[in-house]
Amino acid sequence: MIDKGEAQTLFEKVWSRHRVVERDDGQVLLYIDNHLVQDGGVPAFEFLRQRGLTPRAPHRTFATPDHYVPTDSRDLATIADPEKRFMAQTLADESARAGITHFGIDDARQGILHVIGPEQGLSWPGMVIVCGDSHTSTHGAMGALAFGIGATEVAHVLATQSLWQRKAKTMRITVDGALQAGVSAKDVVLSIIGKIGTAGATGHVIEYAGTTITGLSMEGRLTVCNMSIEAGARAGMIAPDDTTFQYLEGRPYSPKGQDWDSALARWRRLPSDAEASFDREVSLNAGAILPMVSWGTSPEDVLPITGRVPDPQALANADRRESGMRALDYMGLTPGMKLTDVQIDQVFIGSCTNGRIDDLRSAASVIKGRKVAAGVKAWVVPGSGLVKAQAEAEGLDRVFTAAGFQWRHAGCSMCLGTNGDIVAPGKRCASTTNRNFVGRQGPGSRTHLLSPMMAAAAAVTGRLTDVRQFMDEAPQP
Amino acid sequence: MKKFEALHAVAVPIQQSNVDTDQILPARYLQKPRSDNFGDYLFRDVRARRQGSNEMPFVLDQESYRNGTILVAKNNFGCGSSREHAVWALCDHGIRAVIAPSFGDIFFSNALKNGLLPIVLPAATVAALQDAIVARPGSQMKVDLEAQIVLAPDGTSHEFAIDSFAKHCMLNGLDEVDYTLSQMQAIVAFERSHDDEMPAPTGGQR
Numbered sequence: 001m002i003d004k005g006e007a008q009t010l011f012e013k014v015w016s017r018h019r020v021v022e023r024d025d026g027q028v029l030l031y032i033d034n035h036l037v038q039d040g041g042v043p044a045f046e047f048l049r050q051r052g053l054t055p056r057a058p059h060r061t062f063a064t065p066d067h068y069v070p071t072d073s074r075d076l077a078t079i080a081d082p083e084k085r086f087m088a089q090t091l092a093d094e095s096a097r098a099g100i101t102h103f104g105i106d107d108a109r110q111g112i113l114h115v116i117g118p119e120q121g122l123s124w125p126g127m128v129i130v131c132g133d134s135h136t137s138t139h140g141a142m143g144a145l146a147f148g149i150g151a152t153e154v155a156h157v158l159a160t161q162s163l164w165q166r167k168a169k170t171m172r173i174t175v176d177g178a179l180q181a182g183v184s185a186k187d188v189v190l191s192i193i194g195k196i197g198t199a200g201a202t203g204h205v206i207e208y209a210g211t212t213i214t215g216l217s218m219e220g221r222l223t224v225c226n227m228s229i230e231a232g233a234r235a236g237m238i239a240p241d242d243t244t245f246q247y248l249e250g251r252p253y254s255p256k257g258q259d260w261d262s263a264l265a266r267w268r269r270l271p272s273d274a275e276a277s278f279d280r281e282v283s284l285n286a287g288a289i290l291p292m293v294s295w296g297t298s299p300e301d302v303l304p305i306t307g308r309v310p311d312p313q314a315l316a317n318a319d320r321r322e323s324g325m326r327a328l329d330y331m332g333l334t335p336g337m338k339l340t341d342v343q344i345d346q347v348f349i350g351s352c353t354n355g356r357i358d359d360l361r362s363a364a365s366v367i368k369g370r371k372v373a374a375g376v377k378a379w380v381v382p383g384s385g386l387v388k389a390q391a392e393a394e395g396l397d398r399v400f401t402a403a404g405f406q407w408r409h410a411g412c413s414m415c416l417g418t419n420g421d422i423v424a425p426g427k428r429c430a431s432t433t434n435r436n437f438v439g440r441q442g443p444g445s446r447t448h449l450l451s452p453m454m455a456a457a458a459a460v461t462g463r464l465t466d467v468r469q470f471m472d473e474a475p476q477p
Numbered sequence: 478m479k480k481f482e483a484l485h486a487v488a489v490p491i492q493q494s495n496v497d498t499d500q501i502l503p504a505r506y507l508q509k510p511r512s513d514n515f516g517d518y519l520f521r522d523v524r525a526r527r528q529g530s531n532e533m534p535f536v537l538d539q540e541s542y543r544n545g546t547i548l549v550a551k552n553n554f555g556c557g558s559s560r561e562h563a564v565w566a567l568c569d570h571g572i573r574a575v576i577a578p579s580f581g582d583i584f585f586s587n588a589l590k591n592g593l594l595p596i597v598l599p600a601a602t603v604a605a606l607q608d609a610i611v612a613r614p615g616s617q618m619k620v621d622l623e624a625q626i627v628l629a630p631d632g633t634s635h636e637f638a639i640d641s642f643a644k645h646c647m648l649n650g651l652d653e654v655d656y657t658l659s660q661m662q663a664i665v666a667f668e669r670s671h672d673d674e675m676p677a678p679t680g681g682q683r
């Protein structure tokens with residue numbers, strides 16, 4: 001038996017194994033196993049040069065362009081905007097110079113970093129992984145401690161392969177029970193954020209636990225951990241188990257042979273000890289989770305699709321009342337209207353939240369034999385070149401294109417719009433992404449966050465729709 | 478990094494919680510080089526929307542706050558994207574300190590690394606500060622990092638906490654990288670034992 005004093009959480013185990021030194025003020029220099037660099041991280045190389053430094057551990061650094069790549073071509077030369085082209089091209093040049101592994105745009109393995117890390121077997125249980133991107137939390141689904149950092153910190157990690165951190169508090173979110181048909185990992189995480197709020201986990205590392213979480217596929221777990229940052233968390237983690245190991249085994253960068261066996265033995269010891277305690281505990285009942293959709297301009301502004309647009313005037317808190325009014329004004333919605341009456345102009349299926357093969361399969365299952373509603377512009381942007389190839393091998397691309405979707409190349413695309421793929425001002429997009437901030441998908445864009453199945457249902461009807469109604473209906477021939 | 482000198486300046490109220498970094502610095506300016514003046518892009522879309530409407534101009538565009546260099550914000554300021562450009566935009570505009578009940582984690586550490594002082598004070602204190610400056614636009618406040626004290630327009634003082642190392646770096650304009658490089662021996666020693674347990678992933682074949 002481990003006594004309470006020695007019992008550790010998954011986070012504490014990973015943390016304690018990466019401590020290089022501790023400073024007088026309690027900050028710890030944490031060793032970084034794996035540093036992922038995207039094209040938006042290019043300014044860090046310039047910082048490094050200004051300080052006369054070079055990357056210290058290029059073999060622990062992996063790069064791919066995702067934010068600035070076109071999704072209608074695989075050639076950086078087709079990027080018309082010289083600044084955008086510069087970002088993607090500079091990442092390639094800097095990587096080559098430093099000896100950093102770079103999955104270029106002409107490489108089938110290119111994709112969104114948080115999709116290709118797990119896909120390539122680069123993200124292992126027990127690792128500390130950082131990237132100059134807030135959704136680095138995604139990799140926590142592999143049992144890693146993974147978090148986003150800023151440009152100065154990217155330069156710091158490049159130069160020293162380490163980072164100063166103050167130990168975060170721990171929070172366990174337990175979700176138990178079976179999910180209804182039509183409800184997915186995205187609905188779970190949107191429900192969590194709706195419950196605890198966008199600052200609900202500030203200063204904490206979340207561990208997701210419970211039978212619902214352990215029952216999720218690796219893809220579903222990655223979706224949940226991806227949005228930890230939308231709950232304010234430093235990181236989100238899930239204990240590695242057989243689902244994790246089966247997913248990792250045989251991937252290009254996973255350990256092989258004897259290395260695999262010894263890694264597996266270590267990884268099996270990572271889950272939180274039964275006696276370990278957390279600073280905060282939250283629990284949810286999976287059976288009560290319905291398909292979710294966001295109505296406002298913060299990821300905490302979510303409701304079950306069966307709901308109505310809330311009336312902020314009814315809120316007691318003046319601050320929330322005002323922000324609710326502002327959100328409704330921006331979103332062009334009226335209090336009391338049924339969410340299923342909200343008409344949409346665009347559908348976007350993709351991003352590091354929902355651009356994986358499971359996501360495309362579930363969306364295709366709803367789309368199959370149906371058509372995109374007249375006037376709706378619908379896109380699928382796979383999360384990586386390999387997700388795209390896999391989907392094509394399964395015929396999913398034809399399901400989408402036959403319905404009227406555009407089938408694009410991999411990248412961040414309309415999640416953020418930095419590559420020029422944007423939602424036009426005033427247009428409304430049903431989107432499988434992670435942020436519905438004002439202007440997130442382009443100036444004046446209106447975003448409704450939802451799951452791939454819900455996005456597919458919205459594409460078919462042209463309005464926000466409860467996908468469960470499609471579950472009992474036989475698809476049209 | 479610029480040294481943080483004691484501040485005595487106009488305080489600007491940002492009366493909205495969850496101000497995300499997408500608002501502070503819209504994504505389309507992420508491609509701009511650091512040599513640009515990011516102050517031009519600060520709250521760009523919010524400011525433009527206000528200009529195009531019959532609402533009051535955005536607070537930074539109001540005469541009384543134009544020279545303000547201390548922001549008094551609400552809960553969860555700087556949440557969302559990790560873009561350090563949001564901090565650059567505030568710095569380039571001249572903002573030197575942001576006071577709020579809480580911050581987005583990544584924004585908070587980005588701020589410290591650029592000489593922008595993030596100050597956490599209790600929600601009730603921040604609310605009182607906001608009320609005071611809204612009641613008298615153009616009111617000045619003081620921030621004394623050495624003493625870790627904020628002086629409200631009415632002269633009341635409020636102590637704040639900050640990591641001693643971050644404080645040292647801010648006061649002296651020091652860069653953390655230099656300090657870490659001085660620890661290189663420890664890093665090398667750590668790597669020697671760690672590399673067996675957690676080697677770098679290899680073997681990716683195209």
Ligand code: SF4
Pocket residue numbers: 066067112114133135351352353411412415416433434
């Ligand atoms: S898909 Fe969206 S959230 Fe994910 S890394 Fe790209 S821009 Fe960021």
